[in-house]
Amino acid sequence: MSVDILLLGLAGVLASAGPVIFAAIGEAISERAGVINLSMNGMILLSAMGGFAAALATGSVVAGFAAGAAIGGAVAAVVAFSSITLKQSQVAVGFVLTLLCRDLSYFLGNPIMGQPGPRISMAPIPLLEGIPVLGPLFFRQDAMTYLSFVLIAAAWLFIYRTRPGLVLRGVGEKPAAAYARGANVGGLRYLYTILGGAIAGLAGPMYSLSIKAGWKGTISGLDGIGWIALAITIFGGWSPIKVALGAYLFAFLQWLGLVLQSALPGVPSQVLQVAPFPLMILTLLFVNLGNAEWVSNALARLPEKPRRALARLLRAMNAKPPAALGTPFEKD
Amino acid sequence: MSDSRALKPLFQGAAVVLALGLTTLVLLATKAPPLAAYVNIARGAVGTVSVALDVLVAWVPLLLVTSGLLVTFTVGLWNIGIEGQITFGAIFATWALRSFQGGAASGAIDPALAIALSVLAGMAGGALWAMLVGALKTFGGVNEIFGGLGLNYVATALNLWLIFGPWKRPGVASMSGTVPFDKALWLPTINEQSRFAPIAVVLALVAIAVVFALIQGTYFGLRLKAVGKNPKAAYLLGIPTWQYTMASFAICGILAGLAGAVQVTSVYHRLIPSISSGYGYMGLMVSMLVNFSAAVAAPVALFFAALNVGSIQLPITLKLDSSLAGVLQGTLVLFVILAEGARMRFMKKGGRKA
Incomplete structure (x- = not known):
């Protein structure tokens, strides 16, 4: 019996990681092309509100997800236009957009606050759901969670195993070389920033139509998710599989926090709620430690054997961003 | 060059018109009367002496954090941790005020000295939290x-x-915050009802003036700018870049901590859950809008404070969410950035043709 409860909890972890996977893989695609879309945190709020409003108006969850993707794509298009065409700071525009989208979601969402609305339904896959352990984990989910599984594989295959994926990486690593080989650097950056934004835009409706159904304004509990997704993109080294692992780890720790909260009543709930954020800092510290000068100096003083082992460990954890990330491309 | 100077106000004017246009569309989308909303905000900000003083009360922390952020921006840093630095300043100041409470009541310590020491404690708290961000950046690559x-x-x-824990009100802990301090430990206001403390305004004006002089008129400021423009070149020229990075975080943290301390001693007279009130993020917006220059930061911060205070009544009078102020501020900063990019692009094109 307790095994069933554990499986149910873990299935919930897989589902609740879904939106973070959409957001972080969308961001990874955008950053692979060289564009940081820092608007993620506010954009998820706006797409959650907009997706819920669209689903409420039409009665269709599909319309809700379409609205979420459209909002994500539109916000990303502003980032793309200002950074690619107008050569403005990506961080500045992204940060303004994250605050603007948040306030827009609170303002526009005011009339539909707290209203009951449609929800996405569970879609167990016949036959497969009967498999012991794997069935309840992977095949008794809703359609969007299945889509999140597909996205991990599809994004990985696209980036590492197809020719357009190779060009995408080239545009973010060595835009000049990609341009010399005939790639339309500006156009491709537009394409992948908007595509990445649209994928990330699905994260909002996944909350408002499923995981945290409805729109509750400032107490929706979604503020912060976008920043976590941005950090997971770095933690995952811009690779879809590692990014997904980061998202699952995050969701697992959140679930563990909930379980611990009932087991340890002495620990204030506020402490466990923000636990992901110090963890975010720590993971970023680990993946960046190998780049620090004092670390390599300290390593050099160690004897041969531990030095090699430590260096290998640091290199394995090290995350290296696309070389041209955040820099505009000049043709001449 | 004279052409570009003449064009700048034109592009900035267009940005303001576009921002107002988009915000009006947002209002129309919720079937709200735009004109009535704008009149409401204006009346809420300058309609009576009491609300106009409230604008000044909001101006103080905003101008303090903006002053600090201009220092970190000079070194090319995005100190988004400013919200936490305000909060830490407020926590440290509250801790000090709570410790002095008994002494001030029994006459063991002069209340004015207790307030001054508490404000200093707040500044130390802000600096501490800011330097933690700086240390993570310089030594950990975060x-x-x-x-x-x-x-x-x-x-x-x-x-x-x-x-909700150690400092909770006797009996029941609540979102309304800790027990208010003794009146003796409040920063003096112009009268009993008002939250307007003239000393706080002076502090904020001194802060922005000092930051302006520091960046524009000192060798230290010149080196900060060098680190911001090209850290590698600055390092090769013998500027210890990490020390300048840490120093800029410390200065920003001190000013953010001061803002937090002012909030607890003169505005709320206690520690409340949302003590930073989003002033840190708003300060980042003001910094972007003034293009990271201290010269016009004070009036722009005053305008932003007026929008915030002016929109407080919107939920009551027009049943609109007060986040409208944020929408207006956000669209304004966004279009000013876009207009600047458009102007540069326009000039470059013109230059090529000539």
């Missing part, structure tokens, strides 16, 4: 945006834990 954000959430949690 980007200051993520380090700062993470620490913002940690500071908020610590604040809530204090309010």
